[in-house]
Amino acid sequence: MNDKTKKDYIQDPSFCPICGSNDISAGKSFPDLTSLFQEVECLYCHATWNDIYTLTDMEIVCVPDLPELQVIRDLKKVAEKHGYKLIKL
Numbered sequence: 618m619n620d621k622t623k624k625d626y627i628q629d630p631s632f633c634p635i636c637g638s639n640d641i642s643a644g645k646s647f648p649d650l651t652s653l654f655q656e657v658e659c660l661y662c663h664a665t666w667n668d669i670y671t672l673t674d675m676e677i678v679c680v681p682d683l684p685e686l687q688v689i690r691d692l693k694k695v696a697e698k699h700g701y702k703l704i705k706l
């Protein structure tokens with residue numbers, strides 16, 4: 618497989634990088650702390666490969682409005698004002 622085929626596949630991972638068939642099937646995935654491997658098989662030529670995903674970004678979806686969080690923020694402010702630092706036990 619040449620670099621162009623690999624680049625094309627990464628842009629649009631919907632075809633077999635060996636024979637070009639669109640008849641591919643994703644199998645098991647193996648998550649790591651910051652990456653994920655997913656097995657893929659071509660149902661036409663039976664080549665197999667791994668798609669490798671890495672964590673590139675994150676976004677907060679929901680911040681719970683817990684009163685405890687406000688108490689912690691207030692304590693932090695008071696502590697910092699007096700030159701102390703809160704530590705989590």
Ligand SMILES: [Zn+2]
Nearest residue numbers: 633636659662
């Ligand atoms: Zn194939």
